Amino acid sequence: MTVAIVIAGGVGSRMGADIPKQFVLVDGKPVLFYTLEAFERHPLVDAIELVLIEGWEKDVDAWKEQYGITKLKWVVKGGATGQESIRNGVFGLEGKCAAGDIVVVHDGIRPLVETSVLDDVIAKAKEFGTGVTSMPYNEQIFLVDERDPAVTRKYIPRETLRRVATPQAYRFDLLDQAYHEAFERKIGIYGSSYTNTMMVELGHELHFAAGSDTNMKLTTPGDLEIFKAYLAGRKERHVS
Numbered sequence: 745m746t747v748a749i750v751i752a753g754g755v756g757s758r759m760g761a762d763i764p765k766q767f768v769l770v771d772g773k774p775v776l777f778y779t780l781e782a783f784e785r786h787p788l789v790d791a792i793e794l795v796l797i798e799g800w801e802k803d804v805d806a807w808k809e810q811y812g813i814t815k816l817k818w819v820v821k822g823g824a825t826g827q828e829s830i831r832n833g834v835f836g837l838e839g840k841c842a843a844g845d846i847v848v849v850h851d852g853i854r855p856l857v858e859t860s861v862l863d864d865v866i867a868k869a870k871e872f873g874t875g876v877t878s879m880p881y882n883e884q885i886f887l888v889d890e891r892d893p894a895v896t897r898k899y900i901p902r903e904t905l906r907r908v909a910t911p912q913a914y915r916f917d918l919l920d921q922a923y924h925e926a927f928e929r930k931i932g933i934y935g936s937s938y939t940n941t942m943m944v945e946l947g948h949e950l951h952f953a954a955g956s957d958t959n960m961k962l963t964t965p966g967d968l969e970i971f972k973a974y975l976a977g978r979k980e981r982h983v984s
Contacts, residue, residue, distance in 0.1 A: 745790045745845045746866055747837060748783045748815075748911075752776050752852035753795045753822020753829035764797055765962060766852045770972055773811070775962060776804075778855035780813050786862050789848070793818040795833040827933045827942065831923045843917035846870060849939050850911040853962045855971065857911055864954040869913035872951040876912045876940050879955035881905035906952060908940055909959060922946055 752766045766776040783789045792815045796804060801819060808816050820836040822829040830849060837847065846869045850857060861877050868875025885905065886896040914922075922943055926932050932942030940950060962968055 745841065746788050746848065746913075747791045747793060747841060747845065747916075748789050748848040748850060749793050749795060749830065749833040749837070750776075750779060750783065750850050750852050751795045751822075751826070751829050751833065753797050753832075754826065764800075765968075766797075767800065767803070768968065770968070771975060774807060775855055775968075775971075776852045777807055777811050777813070779850070779852050779857065780816065781811065782855070782857045782859075782862075783848075783850075784813050784815050786859060788862065788866050789815060791815050791817045793820065793833055793836060794852075795820050795822050795829045795836075797822045825933075827926075827937055827939075830939055831927060831933075834920055834923045837916065838920060841916040841920075843915070845916045846913055847916050847919055848911050848913045851909075851961060854910060854959055855962070856956075856958045856960060856974065858956050858958065861954050861956050861959060862911060865911050865913045868951045868953045869915060872949075873915040873918050874913070874943065874948065874950045875953040876908050876950050877910065877955040877959065878906040878908045878952040879957065881907050907955070908950075908952075909955070909961070910938075912939055913953075914939070914943075918948070922948065 754764065767774045780792065783792050794816060796819050798821055804819065818836060820832050823832050846866055848866065865875040865877050881902050884902060885900040887898040889895045889897055925946060926942050932945035943950060960967060962971055
């Protein structure tokens with residue numbers, strides 16, 4: 745079985761909206777449900793678990809029926825941080841997932857996840873136990889000088905870098921054990937830590953999977969406008 749954990753537990757203050765950004769309407773539909781539809785359509789995904797900010801359960805139930813999200817089987821409460829939300833989602837699958845099942849972790853505000861990206865991340869997790877979507881880094885990275893932050897004398901060759909985001913996929917037993925260990929030992933759970941960084945801090949090897957430039961995270965009003973433009977372009981292509 746392959747289960748997608750979709751994380752929608754945050755407030756999203758940088759969007760500047762009156763409601764959490766995952767519920768902002770685009771063409772009358774909440775951003776989150778564009779994301780859920782991608783998993784609903786994917787043939788390898790058997791079930792979806794939603795990690796949800798408290799107070800939106802009834803709205804999600806109504807939208808679930810409206811948009812025909814039949815794979816959404818479980819809803820669990822989000823945590824105070826992103827890592828707590830993912831942990832709640834992982835622990836919520838205990839007793840539901842077998843050891844060898846695959847769990848895909850994905851941000852609810854990444855609505856443009858592509859079928860081919862999910863194909864590869866799931867395939868990598870089935871083969872190796874881990875799979876993280878990734879892309880080359882195309883800009884030059886320079887290090888701030890330790891003595892004078894206004895200058896630099898060193899750079900990191902961009903060929904040695906990869907940009908990693910969600911979706912990420914893991915064998916369930918590996919993921920579940922890692923979250924228990926991380927929160928017991930307080931490793932990889934603070935600040936901007938995510939599942940991938942936590943796994944590396946715990947000593948696990950990650951396997952790169954395919955990525956896509958369209959798989960953007962909707963964080964600011966500008967990101968939302970880009971998403972709207974993408975949808976408008978897609979409609980035009982379908983009409984023509």
